[in-house]
Amino acid sequence: MSILRPFLSRVIRQGRLTVVAPDGTQEVFGEPAPGFPEVVIRFASRRGMRRIILDPRLGAAEAFMDGDMRIVEGDIMELVALIRMNTPWDRGAKLKDKTWLGRRTDWLKTRIGSINRQRQSRANVKHHYDIGNDLYRLFLDADMQYSCAYWPRPDMTLEEAQEAKKAHIAAKLALAPGQRILDIGCGWGGMAITLAKLEKVEVLGITLSEEQLALARQRAEAAGVADRVTFELIDYRDLAAREPGRFDRIVSVGMFEHVGAANFDTFFRAAANLMTADGVMLLHTIGRFGKPGATDAFTRKYIFPGGYIPALSETLAASEKSRLIATDIETLRLHYALTLRQWYVRTLAHEEEIAQMMGDRFFRMWTFYLAGATAAFESGGMGNYQIQFARSRHALPLTRDYIGEAEARYAG
Structure with a gap:
């Protein structure tokens, strides 16, 4: 046996x-x-x-x-x-691969590992995002959106679904000409550049990745929006101390997962301080269904050191302390599974290039990461949340009609 x-x-x-x-x-x-x-x-x-x-x-x-x-x-x-x-x-099924002590140990390691003081945050970002832009070009869409796409139709291409995601988010920001917008965790600049193309707004994108920063600046120049879109290598905590009350809108896509549970209060306090009195924020994040949990050992060790996927209850509890009003919450249940399957197919199609670039062991690790993430969104306890916050109850229209109207305009 x-x-x-x-x-x-x-x-x-x-x-x-x-x-x-x-x-x-x-x-x-x-x-x-x-x-x-x-x-x-x-x-x-x-x-x-x-x-x-x-x-x-x-x-x-x-x-x-x-x-x-x-x-x-x-x-x-x-x-x-x-x-x-x-x-x-x-x-209600569980993969019973750990004893109570093992689960408790994972919980403690997650909490300790995701304390994420500023120096550690930079090191964690470098571990995942500074391994080379060439790798990400091989499996992401043309705009290099490294976050959950939005699939209003199942027959869309990855490029179309990522464009739909950006239009969906832009509509929830209730954009208007002249606004100053902050993109926390701007990646390679795609969201910031898109917002500037959709409306005559000024955008500051911030990141802790030097590789992303360099490419984002090049892309803003190439798109002809460098006069209104700038990028900076800075921690959101430092920016909040430097420029309180500056931004009419804040967008953050796929960054909150790296904040760490110990810093949730700090994140929302910083966001509230960065916004004007009638400011609005759209937070797009992976979230866990049900109660708080722990990050698995493989992800902690190889993929996202310092990362933690929050439960909706943790996210909202932290935001409430800064008197941010959750004005709209949308749960994207299977959208990331569809996205990950596209990334997986593209990764397999470029096996030879990735293995030559990063090694065979890395390629197998990357496919395991994408496979595990897909299963978590298809059968496990993971989903995505888009949470719209406002500082004032008067900051947005009384009904959600404006979202659909703007989204149709932006997507069209």
Whole structure:
């Protein structure tokens, strides 16, 4: 009997997973079921199997990255999906891969690791975003939007869905000519440049990534909006101290996940201080359904050190302390899953280039990251929230009609 049998026999009920041991013996788990993948994996050594027993998530990732576990039929997306589909969050199922002590340890490591003082924040950003713009060009859309797209139609291209996302967000900002806008965590500048093209506004984008900053400035020049769009390498906390009350609008897309739970209060206090009295903010963030939790060991170690996905309750509780009014909340349930699947397909299409650029182990790590994230949004407890905040109850129209009207204008 395989040392993996006690774990896999509990998890895999629908779909089929065939495990080939180093000596060639096979064990089959689960039964074929419509919509569930069928995957065959082979272990090169018993060490790879032991790694999974000791820590199923991190162990499986590292066994796959190091070549101890190879997928003979199917791919890593199907393997991770098979496990997640058998433990869907919506039905209260849990992947019981940790004891109470293990879960508590993960919680503590997440909280300590995401304290994110300013020097650590810069180091964490460098770990993920300064590994080279060329990598991101290979799997992102043409505008390099590295966040959840918006899919009003399932047959859209990734480029179309990202354009729709920007129009959706711009509409919620209630833009008007002459406004001063702050983009916190501006990435490669796509959102800031788009806002300046949609309306005659001035935009400041801030980032902690030197690679992103350089490219964002080049792109603003190329787009002909450098007179109204500027970018700066600065922490949002320093900017709040330097320029209180300057901005009519704030947008932040995919940055709040890097703030860390210990800094939620600080983030919203800074945002409130940066806004004018009738200012409006649109926060687009990954969020967890249900109660607060912890960041898994693989993500902490390899992908987003210092990151933490907040529950909606944590986000709103922190914003309330700065007297920000949550004027609109939208939950994007499956939009990121659709986005991630597009990134995964593009990543596979550029395997040779990425492996040459970053190495085979990195390529396998990246595909595991994208597969795990996709499964979390399809069957796990992850989604996206767009939360609109205002400092004054009079800052926005009384109904949401203005959002649809502006979105149609911007998307058209």
